[in-house]
Amino acid sequence: MQIQIVCVGKLKEKYWMDGVAEYAKRLGAYAKLDIRELPDEKTPDSMSPAEEEQVRIREGERILAALRDGAHVVALAIDGETWSSEQLAAHLDKQAVYGGGSVSFVIGGSLGLSPAVLKRADKKLSFGRMTYPHQMMRVLLLEQVYRAFKINRGEPYHK
DSSP, X not given: OEEEEEXXXXXXXXXXXXXXXXXXXXXXXXXXXXXXXXXXXXXXXTOOHHHHHHHHHHHHHHHHHHSOTTOEEEEEEEEEEEOOHHHHHHHHHHHHHHSOSXXXXXXXXXXXXXXXXXXXXXXXXXXXSSOOOHHHHHHHHHHHHHHHHHHHHTOOOOO
């Protein structure tokens, strides 16, 4: 299976990089992982709503260009569906068997995702109504994808 993570912004802190590296290593036994970091736009505090929308549009264009052709796209969005780990595992299993074996997850920038990216998404997934830094979200997502593969293989993993 091919898992792609398309994310806006670069990891700067070593502890986030270490977390991503650890789960990327673990996932290597189950899937081919491709993490695409895209540049984020500058977002000063004094932006108008129209300027914020332009930032989302520019970041969205980069996201859409980075997505794999034919991939099943799951956008992380606060208004998306909330799944249990078992539901994510079942979704990935279904995509592996019936969906071509390629899933792209999208993590937007600080202002969220553009309407075009949300329209392209096959699913919108929420990790809850709280807002998380995109660096943390990347680690949380990788951990949950790893957990999903462990669940699907019936392998033990801490509960």
